[in-house]
Amino acid sequence: MPIQISGLAIVSALGEGTAATVAALRDGRSGLQPNDFLEATLRTYIGRVARLEEERLPASLAQFDCRSNRLAQAGLQQDGFEQLVARAAQRYGAHRVGVYIGTSSSGILEAELAFRHRDPVTGALPARLSFRHTYNLYSATDFVRERLGLAGPACVVSSACSSSAKAFAAAARAIAAGLCDAAVVGGVESLCLTTLHGFAALELLSTLPCRPCDEARDGISIGEAAAYVLLEPAHDGGDGLALLGYGESSDAHHMSTPHPQGLGAVRAMRAALEMSGVAPQEIDYLNLHGTGTRNNDAAEDAAVGAVFGDRIACSATKGGTGHTLGAAGAVEAVITLLALRHGFVPGTANTRRADPQFALRLQLRSEARPLARAMSNSFGFGGSNCSLLFGKT
Amino acid sequence: MIEVGLAGQAVLGPGLADWNAARDVLQGAVPYVSSPAPEPAPGLLPPTERRRASAAVRWALAAAQQALAGHDAEAAATVFVSCGGDGTITHQICEALASAPGAVSPTRFHNSVHNAPAGYWSIATRSHSASTSLSGFEGSFAIGLLEAATQAAVERCRVLLVAYDLPYPEPMHALWPVAHPFAAALLLAPPGAGPSAFRLALRPGAARTAWPPAIPPSFQSNPAAWALPLLALCLRGAPAELQLPYSAASHLAVEVRQ
Numbered sequence: 001m002p003i004q005i006s007g008l009a010i011v012s013a014l015g016e017g018t019a020a021t022v023a024a025l026r027d028g029r030s031g032l033q034p035n036d037f038l039e040a041t042l043r044t045y046i047g048r049v050a051r052l053e054e055e056r057l058p059a060s061l062a063q064f065d066c067r068s069n070r071l072a073q074a075g076l077q078q079d080g081f082e083q084l085v086a087r088a089a090q091r092y093g094a095h096r097v098g099v100y101i102g103t104s105s106s107g108i109l110e111a112e113l114a115f116r117h118r119d120p121v122t123g124a125l126p127a128r129l130s131f132r133h134t135y136n137l138y139s140a141t142d143f144v145r146e147r148l149g150l151a152g153p154a155c156v157v158s159s160a161c162s163s164s165a166k167a168f169a170a171a172a173r174a175i176a177a178g179l180c181d182a183a184v185v186g187g188v189e190s191l192c193l194t195t196l197h198g199f200a201a202l203e204l205l206s207t208l209p210c211r212p213c214d215e216a217r218d219g220i221s222i223g224e225a226a227a228y229v230l231l232e233p234a235h236d237g238g239d240g241l242a243l244l245g246y247g248e249s250s251d252a253h254h255m256s257t258p259h260p261q262g263l264g265a266v267r268a269m270r271a272a273l274e275m276s277g278v279a280p281q282e283i284d285y286l287n288l289h290g291t292g293t294r295n296n297d298a299a300e301d302a303a304v305g306a307v308f309g310d311r312i313a314c315s316a317t318k319g320g321t322g323h324t325l326g327a328a329g330a331v332e333a334v335i336t337l338l339a340l341r342h343g344f345v346p347g348t349a350n351t352r353r354a355d356p357q358f359a360l361r362l363q364l365r366s367e368a369r370p371l372a373r374a375m376s377n378s379f380g381f382g383g384s385n386c387s388l389l390f391g392k393t
Numbered sequence: 394m395i396e397v398g399l400a401g402q403a404v405l406g407p408g409l410a411d412w413n414a415a416r417d418v419l420q421g422a423v424p425y426v427s428s429p430a431p432e433p434a435p436g437l438l439p440p441t442e443r444r445r446a447s448a449a450v451r452w453a454l455a456a457a458q459q460a461l462a463g464h465d466a467e468a469a470a471t472v473f474v475s476c477g478g479d480g481t482i483t484h485q486i487c488e489a490l491a492s493a494p495g496a497v498s499p500t501r502f503h504n505s506v507h508n509a510p511a512g513y514w515s516i517a518t519r520s521h522s523a524s525t526s527l528s529g530f531e532g533s534f535a536i537g538l539l540e541a542a543t544q545a546a547v548e549r550c551r552v553l554l555v556a557y558d559l560p561y562p563e564p565m566h567a568l569w570p571v572a573h574p575f576a577a578a579l580l581l582a583p584p585g586a587g588p589s590a591f592r593l594a595l596r597p598g599a600a601r602t603a604w605p606p607a608i609p610p611s612f613q614s615n616p617a618a619w620a621l622p623l624l625a626l627c628l629r630g631a632p633a634e635l636q637l638p639y640s641a642a643s644h645l646a647v648e649v650r651q
Contacts (some may be wrong), residue, residue, distance in 0.1 A: 025559060029624070041494060041495075042619075057470075058458065094642075095595070095597050095642070095643060104506060104507070110484070111483070111487050111565070112487050112490050112491070114487075115488060115490065115491035116491045118491075118564060122564075123563065123564050124564050124567060125564045125565065125567070125568060126482060129568060130568070131477075131565070131568045131569040132569075133528055136476065136477065136528070136530060136569075137507060137528035138476065138528045138529050138530045138533075141639070142530065142641070145640065145642070146641075150642075151597055151642035151643050152595065152643075153539060153595055154529075154536075154640050154642075155523060155527045155528070155529055155536045155540065156527060156529070157526070157629065158506075158507035158508065158526050158527070158528055158530040159506075159507065159508040159511065159524070159525060159526045160506040160507075160508055165527050167524075169525070170540060172546055173540075173543045173547045173548070174543055176547045177395050177543045177546050177547050178394075178395075178538070179543060179595065181397065193490045193494060194486050194497075194502070194505065195492065196496045197485070197489075197490060197495070198497055198500075198502030198503075198505070199493075199502075200495075201497045201499040201502055202499045202503065203499075203500060226586070234438040237536075248523035248524070248525070249521050250511070250512075250515035250520060250521050250522060250523070250524050250525060251515065251521070252515040252516055252518070252519045252521055253399040253516065253521055254516070255442075255445075255503050255504070255509070255512050255513070255516070256503040263521075267521055284414055312528075340508055366647075380506070381503050381506045381507070381508070381512065382506055382508040382509060382512025382513075382515075383512055383515060383516070384508050384511065384512065384524065384526075
């Protein structure tokens with residue numbers, strides 16, 4: 001620690017690339033739209049990435065074709081990211097560059113759709129369905145690794161909504177241990193029926209665009225996104241952004257409900273501060289996990305209050321992107337890094353009035369302000385927590 | 394090169410009821426005898442969680458508990474690794490989605506997350522330690538081993554690695570034909586913690602590895618069962634080397650030191 005951030009790439013409902021993302025964040029725009037995914041039987045809003053239906057994988061990677069890997073590719077093609085990775089592979093060697101991708105569903109949509117077309121006699125699935133290349137979780141990393149021609153350490157981290165935040169921790173450890181010299185870290189999560197109907201079954205989907213931390217918040221909006229960073233040891237030519245620390249913890253409380261006082265979240269945030277040697281008052285901005293459910297936001301408020309009091313500017317950006325689940329950690333890491341790079345505190349799209357019970361200071365509208373250090377929170381089912389701390393060096 | 398010590402281990406599979414049974418087979422003291430797969434009890438879990446825990450969770454937790462015996466759960470970070478996760482739940486959800494999407498069970502959905510065993514483990518042991526849940530393909534065991542060893546080396550802590558995979562039900566079984574359920578757990582620690590230590594390095598190219606002759610080759614279809622060649626070497630009592638499948642581009646070279 002610290003580890004340099006040498007490149008950023010993102011595609012989400014807010015747009016393609018970092019420039020479109022910054023513009024949307026500055027304007028407080030929401031990318032959420034009424035659900036029109038497949039048969040769209042659920043009344044909810046989604047954060048959908050346009051044009052994925054037209055995205056084509058190269059012929060050599062055709063077996064990997066599915067919505068998730070198309071999204072992964074659309075993300076890699078933003079902001080000259082593939083060229084940056086190619087330069088890193090040239091500098092260090094392809095076997096010295098790792099790939100750490102977080103996803104909670106990978107290409108499961110392919111299996112969901114295949115179950116509609118089972119052989120009426122034998123029950124068999126269509127022969128074209130490939131476990132290895134689509135609905136296996138590892139497909140996300142295997143595709144990115146193949147697409148970028150990398151041969152270093154590679155795995156999928158899948159810990160629900162903290163997946164791609166934890167991917168940063170795993171990659172940072174691999175670099176610290178000398179296992180690789182650089183790593184592509186990211187999150188890929190595409191829309192699928194399991195997550196839409198699963199969250200509907202848990203009664204956690206809002207029928208409106210989600211309103212994180214609003215007094216009237218009533219659930220999440222699901223989104224899809226791919227976001228990446230290139231991590232490498234400090235060298236000349238970066239733009240001064242770095243991963244300063246990470247903190248991981250487990251709630252040990254409940255499978256789908258956070259600890260009410262956010263004790264796991266407190267541990268994760270404090271661990272990230274401790275690793276970085278940064279005091280709470282030195283943090284200029286906190287990107288909340290901020291999903292928009294009653295319980296999640298209240299627990300996070302309690303945790304943020306315990307660690308930071310009411311001094312720190314906080315916002316939740318899922319009103320813009322939707323909750324991108326396994327990709328949320330990487331999406332919000334990229335948003336936090338863009339806030340540092342461009343000097344602004346993102347607002348909380350869709351939210352009108354912060355919950356008056358909350359102690360945290362919610363930034364409703366974006367505001368230009370130089371930032372030196374910022375944190376991003378990601379918490380998931382199973383009580384899986386990860387906080388990432390970024391800064392300018 | 395990453396160096397890590399082995400402080401405890403567990404094995405669970407058909408004909409391999411626990412580590413002692415697996416050790417006897419691996420050492421050639423008794424022949425492998427095929428038997429029905431064990432059905433691990435969810436005893437570790439609080440009563441409220443027991444009925445919700447799926448077979449995959451029970452297998453992973455049984456192996457974890459066995460490997461950690463005598464050690465403090467709170468003091469160990471965990472790395473869970475599985476190629477396929479919970480195929481039974483995936484099957485049930487896909488079936489529901491194909492017929493009546495409104496019928497997706499909320500409990501099944503929250504149990505469908507790949508980190509369900511990690512979540513149940515932390516609830517059962519009241520451990521707040523860091524935990525991660527990984528997936529690979531045929532290299533899943535080596536992927537988990539490398540992450541757990543890296544964490545032990547970098548964070549200077551004990552790390553409990555749990556690798557598990559269960560056969561998917563049909564029709565998905567035909568697309569990924571895992572022959573036997575299997576789980577293994579390794580308690581890793583900074584070197585010096587136990588009689589064996591590993592030095593790990595990632596190398597280009599496919600793994601050339603020797604499968605323990607005592608174990609039926611059909612176990613190779615289960616990514617978690619690649620723990621067996623490593624554990625077999627640990628029993629030799631002499632330094633040895635092996636290669637484990639990692640990814641399509643590389644293998645994990647393991648040096649076992651005694």
